[in-house]
Every structure is written in C-alpha cells, then in structure tokens.
Amino acid sequence: MSRLIRTFAALAALGLAAGCSSMTGVDEASVVRRAPQDATPTTQSRSPFWVDPASPAAQQMEMWNRQGRAQDAESLKRIADQPAALWPAGEDPGATIRAAASAATQEGRTAVFVAYNIPHRDCGQHSAGGAYDASAYREWIGNFADALGDSKALVVLEPDAVAHIVDGCTPGEYHAEREQLLSEAIVRLKQQPNTKVYLDAGNPAWIEEPWKLVEPLQRAGVAQADGFSLNVSNFQTDAVTKEYGVHLSQDLGGKHFVVDTSRNGNGPLSGDRSEAWCNPPGRALGTRPTTETGESALDAYLWIKRPGESDGQCRGGPAAGQWWPDYALGLARNSKA
Numbered sequence: 538m539s540r541l542i543r544t545f546a547a548l549a550a551l552g553l554a555a556g557c558s559s560m561t562g563v564d565e566a567s568v569v570r571r572a573p574q575d576a577t578p579t580t581q582s583r584s585p586f587w588v589d590p591a592s593p594a595a596q597q598m599e600m601w602n603r604q605g606r607a608q609d610a611e612s613l614k615r616i617a618d619q620p621a622a623l624w625p626a627g628e629d630p631g632a633t634i635r636a637a638a639s640a641a642t643q644e645g646r647t648a649v650f651v652a653y654n655i656p657h658r659d660c661g662q663h664s665a666g667g668a669y670d671a672s673a674y675r676e677w678i679g680n681f682a683d684a685l686g687d688s689k690a691l692v693v694l695e696p697d698a699v700a701h702i703v704d705g706c707t708p709g710e711y712h713a714e715r716e717q718l719l720s721e722a723i724v725r726l727k728q729q730p731n732t733k734v735y736l737d738a739g740n741p742a743w744i745e746e747p748w749k750l751v752e753p754l755q756r757a758g759v760a761q762a763d764g765f766s767l768n769v770s771n772f773q774t775d776a777v778t779k780e781y782g783v784h785l786s787q788d789l790g791g792k793h794f795v796v797d798t799s800r801n802g803n804g805p806l807s808g809d810r811s812e813a814w815c816n817p818p819g820r821a822l823g824t825r826p827t828t829e830t831g832e833s834a835l836d837a838y839l840w841i842k843r844p845g846e847s848d849g850q851c852r853g854g855p856a857a858g859q860w861w862p863d864y865a866l867g868l869a870r871n872s873k874a
Contacts, residue, residue, distance in 0.1 A: 586620035586691075586826050586839070587641035587648045593860040594845055612869040613862075620826050621799065621840040622649040622693060624858065625681070628673075634684035647689040649826075649839060651769075652681055652722065655695045655715060660706040663815070663849030663857045671714055678722045682729055689731045693795070693841055694722060694762070696769040700739030702753050720758030727761060733836075735766040735795050741773050741781040742810060751788045763836075764793035770842040771797065771814060772805040775824055779832055786834040798823035799840035802872055815851040816864060821871035844868050 589595070594617040601610040625633040634650065641648035654677050658667030668674035685692075698715060701707040707715065719736060726734045736759050738750050759765055765785065768778045775798060782794040802821030806813040824838045845865025847854035854861055 584620055584826055585647055585828060587637070587644060587646040588618065588620045589623065589637070592617060592621065592843070594865060597845075597860070597862050597865070609866055612866060615822060615869045615872050615874070616844045616865060619840055620646075620649060621843045622651045624651045624653055624843070626858075628677070629680050630677070631680050631684040634681060635686070638685055638688035638690060641690075642688045647691055649691045649693070649841070650681075650685075651693045651696065651841060652678065652726075653696060654678075655698045655718065657707060657711050657715075659697060660701055663851075671718055674718055675721065678725050682725050682732075685726075685729045685732050687730055690729070691733045691735070691795075691837075691839075692726055693766045693769065693839075694726070694734055694736045695719060696737045696766070696841075697739065699737060699750065699753050699757055700744055703739075703744050703749050716753065716756040716758075720756070720761070723758040723762045733763040735764050736762045737769055738765040738767055738785060738794075740768045740771040741777050742771070742805060747781055747785040748788055750785060754789065759789060759792060762792075764795065765789070766795050766797065766841065768797040768801065770800075770848065772801045772803075772817065772820055774801055774804045775838070779830075779835060783832065783834055791834065793834050793836045795837045795839050795841075796835065797841035798826075798838045799842045799844045800868060802868075802874075812851075815848045816854040816861075818852065818867070819871065820868060821873065822868050825874060 594613050598610040598613045598617055601607070601613070623633065623637055637648045637650075653664075654666075654668050654674060656667050656670055656674055659665050668677050698707075698719060702712050702715060723734050723736065726732055736754060736757060738744075738754060744750055754765060765782075767782050767785075773781075775796065778796050778801075782796065786792050786794060799822065800820050801823040803819060806817035806819070822844055826837065826839050828837045830836070830838060845860055845862065845868065847857055847859050847861045847864065849857040854864065
C-alpha cells in the first residue's frame with residue numbers, strides 16, 4: 538500500500554469534515570477505508586485545488602460499483618472528481634488538516650478548508666455547536682493554523698457568523714466578542730505564509746443590501762483577510778452572487794471574494810425562502826471549482842459545501858454535515874456539466 542493510500546485511509550477514519558465519518562445509508566463495515574482504485578480525478582490537471590480521493594462520494598462510488606450500480610456510480614463521479622472544501626471537526630483539527638495539506642503539497646495544489654467552530658454557532662439551529670468559549674476558540678484556531686504549516690491553503694472563515702450578527706439571530710451580547718474572535722482568527726491564520734483567508738459574508742438572498750455587511754465585516758477584520766466568501770451552502774446563481782459580490786467589494790475598498798457554486802446549478806428553490814435553504818429538491822451541481830472567473834475581484838468559484846452532505850434534518854435528510862447518497866445522486870444527475 539503506497540504512502541498516499543495510507544494517508545487517505547487515515548483521513549477517512551478521522552472524518553474529513555463535520556459528519557463525514559457517518560455515511561447515512563451506507564453499510565460502513567463494507568466501505569473500504571482507502572482511496573478507491575478509480576478515484577484519480579480526471580479533471581485535476583485543470584484545477585489548482587486538491588481533490589480528496591477518499592471523499593464520501595469516492596467511497597460511495599466504490600460501494601455502488603461493487604453492488605452493480607455502475608450507472609449511479611458513474612453519475613457520482615461528477616462529485617468525486619472535483620475539489621471540495623474540508624470542514625475539520627473536533628477539539629483538535631490538526632491531524633486532518635496536516636494530512637490533507639501534506640497530500641496537496643505533494644501534488645503542488647492548494648487544499649481548501651472551512652474553519653467552522655465559532656462559539657454560539659448557527660444560533661442553536663441545525664448546525665449548532667462551536668467552541669465552548671472564547672478561550673477554547675482561540676486555542677482551536679491556533680491548532681488549525683499550526684497544522685497548515687507552509688502548505689498552500691485557502692481557508693473560508695466561519696460561514697454565517699457575520700451575517701447572523703447583521704440579521705440579529707446571534708444575540709447582541711455576543712456581537713463584540715464574535716467580531717474580536719474573527720479578527721484575531723484572521724491575523725493568526727495569515728501568519729502562515731501560504732494561507733489565504735476569506736471571511737464569510739452570507740448570500741444575496743439573506744442580507745439583501747450588501748452595505749449592511751460592511752461595518753460588521755470591517756469590525757471582524759476583513760481588511761487583514763484576502764477577502765470574503767459568498768453563497769456558502771446556498772443556491773444563489775453565479776450571476777446574482779457575482780453582482781452582489783462586486784458591489785460589496787466596492788464598498789470594502791476593492792476586497793476580493795470567492796463564491797460557493799457546489800449546488801447552485803439550478804439556482805434556489807422558489808417559494809418560502811425560510812425553507813428553501815435546507816435540502817431543497819431538484820438542485821444541481823454548479824460551476825466546477827476554478828480560478829478562471831472573468832471578474833478581477835472574484836478570485837475563485839469553489840465547492841465549499843461538500844455536495845451530498847445534508848443541510849440538516851429536513852426533507853428526510855440526516856443531521857447537518859452527514860453524507861446523504863440519494864441527495865448527492867440527485868445533484869449529480871441534474872448537473873448540466
């Protein structure tokens with residue numbers, strides 16, 4: 538067994554993202570915890586970002602091939618072949634990050650991570666949790682940054698954290714502390730010489746007027762970051778999100794941004810927006826990860842939300858972050874690419 542295979546056997550055992558170690562609907566005992574033999578992505582040569590060959594999608598492909606579901610496995614290749622962000626979980630994310638960063642470095646690529654552990658996370662909703670307090674968060678971010686080392690990395694910092702300040706979901710008594718923690722996190726992560734940091738700024742359907750985000754983002758240290766991220770785990774179209782991002786960029790003095798296109802191929806679900814974000818049916822994979830965006834302020838289209846992982850226990854889905862093969866298959870089948 539090669540060193541690379543051993544690395545990903547360890548990664549799969551650890552769980553590369555929140556909920557990845559639990560593959561809902563999969564007989565875990567029968568999943569071979571290694572990189573599948575056919576998991577070398579055919580599109581890697583065109584992408585600067587690292588592809589996880591032991592992702593839940595790759596493991597699912599291997600299982601379905603063994604079960605004779607070759608057509609479904611082939612459809613899922615549309616997910617398994619693309620780079621998607623890792624969401625390291627647990628009190629110490631270091632082992633997961635070091636293994637992925639090392640593998641990416643060996644290939645000369647950039648690993649994409651999401652730091653998602655802010656205290657009072659998600660206002661106690663589907664993705665509730667986070668660090669126990671400010672001290673625990675500082676330690677967690679320090680471990681996160683240390684594990685990145687000198688590797689090329691792109692970190693999306695705390696999805697929803699600033700937008701939940703703006704919409705009032707996060708209680709007012711936590712605002713100042715949160716902004717301080719985010720600012721400190723950016724400074725700490727940027728001490729790593731090859732790490733880019735994008736502070737999350739929600740999506741166009743959430744905070745409809747981008748100017749409302751400007752001061753909170755500034756207080757949270759966006760000036761020290763490489764930019765901001767948009768549409769994480771959401772479904773707004775490329776055109777809508779890019780226009781929104783350009784406006785916000787201008788209001789922030791030209792800050793660059795990245796966009797999550799993992800599931801926006803069919804745009805958002807129509808109807809009640811309060812329910813449209815959670816495992817909406819009929820969605821599709823969006824633009825493949827690339828730095829060729831056609832907009833100088835837009836650094837990359839990324840798959841930040843890992844396609845096929847649940848938004849939460851709605852519409853029959855498992856807990857937030859857990860692998861849901863049926864939903865993944867729907868995204869892949871509906872994909873136009």
